[in-house]
Structure formats: C-alpha cells, structure tokens
Amino acid sequence: MASAHAQAAAANEPLRLVVEVNEGIRTVIGISRQVNLVAINAMIVAKQAGAQASGFRVVSSELRRFSRQLDGLMQELDRFIYLLVHSVAESARVHRHRHHLDGIAADSPAAVAIAPARAHIDADRERVDAESRVRWRDLGFHLDRALRLCGTGVALSRAAKIEAVYASTLSGDLRQVAGEIEAAILSILDTLKALRTGIAGVR
Amino acid sequence: MKKTTVIYQDGSHQWAVVARDPERPNYLIDTNEYLVSSGDRCLLTDPGGSEIFAAVFSALTMYTDPQRIEAIFASHQDPDIISSLGLWLEFNPSLKCHLSWLWSEFVPHFGGTDQTFVNIPDEGETIRLGNLALEALPAHYLHSSGNFHLYDAQARILFSGDVGAALLPPCSDLFVQDFDRHIGHAKGFHQRWMGSNEAKLDWCERVSRLPLDMLCPQHGAIYRGADVMRFINWFAELPVGSGVRR
C-alpha cells in the first residue's frame, strides 16, 4: 500500500510542478504589466522635466518595450502549460493502463494472450514519456530566453537610475520611479530563476 | 484469482461465470462476469472495473480463447460494470459494446469510439451471437436510468445486472442455498440502490412471465429454480428508494 501511495505521489509531482510554473508565469505577467505602467508614468514625468530628463525618457521607453516583450514571451508560455497538462494527464492514463496488466501472472496463458496489447501500451507509454520530455525541455529553453531578456531589463533599470540622477529637477521623483522599476525587474528575475531551477530536475 | 465456472451447457451453447476473487482488495465490490458462448463466438456481460481486469482476463483465458469474445454487454454505465472497456479494447480493438443509448456519450470516457458502441434503444433489442438470439430487456431505473438485462430464452437464463445483487461475506456459495438467509444480504442494497417502485413492479411483472431457470446478478449469488420466483416476489413487495427522506 505504501508503495502505491508513493507511486501516486510521484505521479502527481509533474502536475504540481506545472501548477507552480503556471502561478510563476501569472506573477511575472502581473509584475511586467506594472513595470509597463510605471514606465509610462516615468515617460510623462520626464517629458515635463524637459531636456535634462531626455536620457531618462529614452530609457523609460526602452523599459516599456522590454515589459511588452516579456509579457508576450510569458503569454507564449501559456501554450506550453496547456501541452504539459495534456502530457501529464496522458502519461498518468497510460501508466495506469499498463499497471492494470501487472496482475496477470507472467507464465499464464493470459500473459501470452495479452502480450500484444501490453506491447502496444508500452509503445504508447514510451511515446507519451518522450513527448513529455521534449515539452519540459522546450519550456526550459523558453524560460532561458525570458531570463536573458530580464538581464537586459536589469541593465535598463540600472541605466534609468543613472539617468534619474542626471535629470536634476524632479530627480527625487525619478529616482524613486527608477528604484521601483529595478525592484520589480529583480523580483521577476527571482521568480524566473526559481522556475528554471524547479523544472531542471524533470526528466 | 477469480474462477470460471460453467453454469449452463447445451452443446456449444454455454453460460460461464467468472466470480469470487479472494485476492480482491476490500475496498472493491466483488463482481460476477458472465460469458455467453454460441459456437466459437462469445459475449461478455458487465466485464467489470479496470482494477479487476487482470483477474477477469486471466480467469477467462483459462476457460476459452479470449480472442473469441466479440461483444460486451454493459447493463449500465457504472465503473464496476464497464471501466475496464479501454483495456478490453487494447486487447481487441474491434470489440463491440452494447449499451443503453443514454450512456453513449458518457461511457467513452472509459475508452472506445463511435465504432465501439451499439446503442440499445429504450424498448430493448435483440443481440445476435452466432445462432443465438439474446434479448436486451429494459430495466430502467433499476438502478440506472438507462439499464438493461440480458435474457437468453433458450438457456432460460436472465442476466439481471444489479437486480438480485447481494453483498455476501467472502467465499460464499456461487448459488443461493438458503433463500431466507441470503436475502438478508440483498435487502439493504435493493432498498437504497433501486429508486423506483413503479419501475420495480413493471420489471417484476414482465420477468415473472418469462420461463426462467436462473437469475444471474452482477454481485452475489445466482438464483436457481424456485428461488428465481421467490426473489421476484420478494422484490415486488420490497419498498425501494430509501434514500429519499420521508
């Protein structure tokens, strides 16, 4: 019985992971949209500040582009989530199917009769497992892309901080805005890194 | 391990029952599967849940070549009746499953496509197995709302699904030996599982007119001889639908 429970827990592991990744993606999308709003605000403030804040204005508009790109990338991950849930369900079904044949004694006439069906299910299981491996790997690649993009985002937010210092009037406001953006992007980076590590263990 | 026992034989026309699995885990209800053979063609009634597929398949294979099973008769949609369908189809993808039209979009969740199912209309129909004509007899609301029993007029046997079912202690006899003692194990089941007194009386009236030597339920023991009529009379008197608070 204990082993059956352990098996069930092991079977649930990928599904738990998919749910975690899905939540992580929602979090990143939320923060990334916040970054977009803050960047729009910053652009307005910088415009009011005039020529001395022009550098800040440029960086802010770059930050907007970044947040939109990240948002797009995260939306694409939705498709991966859908496919992964499908894979997990398929895999559970086919493993369970196969498990139901285990009760047939190895050297019985029933074992001979069921052999083709067993081979068919085994082939199915291999196909489903291989497909699922590819999907997890693709998800990993996609997260790597998002992480690289975030690297750019971090650099931009640092640039925004520097530009905020140059724009001496209103610099208090802009510095605060730049700080907010940096904190947001760092938290996105943390979330994405955690997801990347989380799925690294999946076969 | 389940065991296959022949309960009727007239040449190549046979009824065999797969029953009594002492290794079955306690949390699963014990079920009887019946194999009707005519020549080298077989039909299996209520093949059971996927958890017991291995036991049923093994027991049947000791008795016959399972490749001969060309059809499944599912009295209704319950998991203990038909959740093994997907596994049976892995074994033989061209198997046909006779089932109430009511469940035609539900049971495919257990496996099968529109090629698999032969929808039985509410009034029932004849199922041909070689030279044999088997009648799918309406038994709606006993307990399922789309429910059929299978009557073999030649063998004078009625497969009665959940009607006649009894929750017996392990290793009980295959046939009812002492009706009064046996029926105690059937009472609670029928009171709670059967929903309609009207449907019950209609069934009793129709079935009492059939020449019957055996009444074969999906759980419990087989009624033979005078016990068949005893059961029908007992059932006719029993108030059912006990789940409704009065």
Ligand SMILES: [Fe+2]
């Ligand atoms: Fe049932």
Ligand SMILES: [Fe+2]
């Ligand atoms: Fe049942």
